[in-house]
Amino acid sequence: MNLRLFFALLLVCLSALPTQAGSILRDDGVHTEDWFKNLSFLELEEDLREALDAGKTGLVIVFEQPGCGACRRLHEVNFQDPETRDFVSKHFDVLVLNMYGDNLVTNFDGEEMREGAFNERLRINFSPTTVFFGPGGEEVFRIPGYLAPRFYLAAFKYVVDGGPGKGILFPRWLRQQRDAPAAAGAGPAS
Secondary structure (H helix, E strand, O other): OOHHHHHHHHHHHHHHOOOOOOOEEOOOOOEEOOOOOOOOOOEHHHHHHHHHHOOOOEEEEEEEOOOOHHHHHHHHOHHHOHHHHHHHHHHEEEEEEEOOOOOEEEOOOOOEEEHHHHHHHHOOOOOOEEEEEOHHHOEEEEEEOOOOHHHHHHHHHHHHOOOOOOOOOHHHHHHHHHHHHHHHHHOOOO
């Protein structure tokens, strides 16, 4: 086969492949996704209200910092998983804040402050940290640091299931989810 023809066919085949959404590196050095809530004035009460009005469980803020390898992995691995992407986008609006950033954020109390000050107020110590906010701007749950994809997705399911509000600790909820199929198939005890 002619080498030119081979490369032309290869180019046609590669261009026909579907493109996968990837993480976007923002100007401030943190990552985001095209399906996140990237058009926001960072007025958190309004962002939360929009999520709730859309029938979602709440608002999630992922706190990151430039150069964070675990943050990059969260975007390259966890958020590229179709099941995670579909579940999270169905149930939550997601924002990314720079832990040390200077963008103005209006918190749930109406107070305006820089991203870094908001980070300090919430006592975020690791990046990435994923924080879930429910009605009234109350923190429902947080994931400090990076979690493997299946546990990260499970944390979102835990919040949707109401685990934090029921007083069920995340590890216990995970065990219950793991054991539920076995218990359902066991039949009545004799």
